[in-house]
Amino acid sequence: MNQNFNLLFYPKKQKKHNEDGLSPIYLRISVGGKRSEISIGREIHPDQWDNRRNKVIGTRMESRVLNDYMNSIIAKIRKIHTGMIDRDEEIDAETIRNNYLGKGTKWKMILEIFQEHNEKFAELVGNGYSANTLKTYRSSIKHLSAYIVLKYDKPDYPLVKVNFEFITGYEHYLRVEKGCMAISAQKYIVHLKKMIFFSLASGWIVANPFLHYKLNAKPSARTFLTQTELDTMRAKTLHVQRHIQVRDIFVFSCYTGLAYIDVQKLQRSEVQIGDDGKEWIFTSRTKTKTPSRIPILAEAKEILDRYKKHPICEIKGLALPVYSNQRMNSYLKEIADHCGITKILTFHLARHTFATTVTLSNGVPIETVSKMLGHNSLKTTQHYAKVLDSKTGYDMSLLAEKLSKRANVKAPKKKNKSKIKILKLYQGT
Incomplete structure (x- = not known):
């Protein structure tokens, strides 16, 4: 042509x-x-x-x-x-x-493209993609649709008209009108960006409206249980069976780092003997499909043994009898009240606790922690794994002790060569 x-x-x-x-x-x-x-x-x-x-x-x-x-x-x-x-x-x-x-042409519309994406994504759920991810995409298109109606009073918006002003306006809408946290608003903006990049690759648009837009939201600090809080929860006498069961499974996750979905689907067959002759968990993360190899600590082993004869575990071959995520989180809040823990407990907090309190604060290298968590990137582990102030203080106290010992070591006295020479002359040698 x-x-x-x-x-x-x-x-x-x-x-x-x-x-x-x-x-x-x-x-x-x-x-x-x-x-x-x-x-x-x-x-x-x-x-x-x-x-x-x-x-x-x-x-x-x-x-x-x-x-x-x-x-x-x-x-x-x-x-x-x-x-x-x-x-x-x-x-x-x-x-x-x-x-x-603009005559004789049918413009592609942004919500139309988004909806087509979600329909194709729904067909892949269970085949490399999770239902929870689809849920976030559906929430995303819902927010974008509401923004277009509010800002432009239209049911959809031409793809070619999506520009820098549209994107920044959408971010402002998410933060102010919907009250989204910065990291949540960024997630929805990333979804929009995916649609734009797909459109660029398909040749529906030639200009990239994200060219001068920067995603600058910082991840919020991860909440976790301290060792004292974890010990308090383990030692607390609970009288309701559902509380005991949820507490045990939560503590198990604190000592293995498994996410809720991975604990829920954990099979007895995935608990195997490792090369060191001890029991390990050999599984893969549901979210990323990456392998996760975790040595079973005594605290986790005790909980596994406790539920070996549980009817659900025996029938389904599961390692633990896990309630739905919603029920688990609801019961965890009740357990926190019984234990005097003021932090808002969710099951995912156990994964943070494993990364910080159980492993990093006890000297486990971050590379090892990352491998056990099943992360693809060390950067992801750094978001979870916050080094505790107590660990920093302990490490610095060791350094201070070493420096103190080094300062107290007396340097050997240097021999005075002139005095030795005079002494030899006096002795006639």
Whole structure:
């Protein structure tokens, strides 16, 4: 498709000039020798036009503004032309003109694309993708739809019109109108970004509205139980069976680092003897499908043994009888009240506790922790694993002790060579 493509502005001669003697400026689009023309809605006196340079003569403000306007039209039409080439469409002057005017074209709509994505994603749930992830995408399209209705009073919005202002406005809506935390708002913006990048790759748009937008939300500090709080929960005498069961499974996660879904699906067959002759958990994370190999500590082993004969475990071959996530989190709040723990307990807090209190604060290298957690990146582990102040203080006290011992070691006395020489002369040697 190597057709000649050219754009030319010119003041069109009129049979009857207006009272000021001005002529309308037209744009001529030429493709393969065929032309199509369009008025740009501006007028100029023919004497002010430079035919050779195809622009308005002079440096006055009016001249510069008009020249900039024509340059912006050229940029838009070149983008249309480039997009048609990328999509391998049949190109002619009239089609380019109609695209520029918005005639005879059906624009892709952002919510339409988002909905198509969610429908395809739903078909993949259970085949590499989780239902929870689909749930977040559905929440995302719900927020985006509400924003478009509120801001533009339309049921959908043209993809080609999504720009920097649209994105920043959406972020403001999420933070102010919906009350989302910064990290939650960023998650929804990332979903929108995915739709935009898919559209770029598909050739539906040629400009990236995210080019100058930066995601700068910082992850919030991870909450975890201290060793004292964990010991208090383990030692607390509970009288309701569901509380005992939920407490045990929560503590098991504190000493293994398994997320709720991974504890729920943990099979007895995944508890095996490792190369060291001790019991390990050999499983893979539901979220990322990455392998996770975890040595079973005595605290976790005790809980596994306690539920070996539980009817649900025996029938289904499960390691532990786990309630639904909603019930677990509800009962954990009741347990926290019984134990005098003021932190808001959720099951995922156990994973944070494993990364900080149980492992890192006891000197386990972060690389080892990352492997047991099943993370693909060490950076992810750093978000979970906050080094406790007590560990920092302990490490610095060891350093202070070493420095103190080094300072107390007396340096060996240097021999005085002049005195030795005098002594030898006196002795006649």
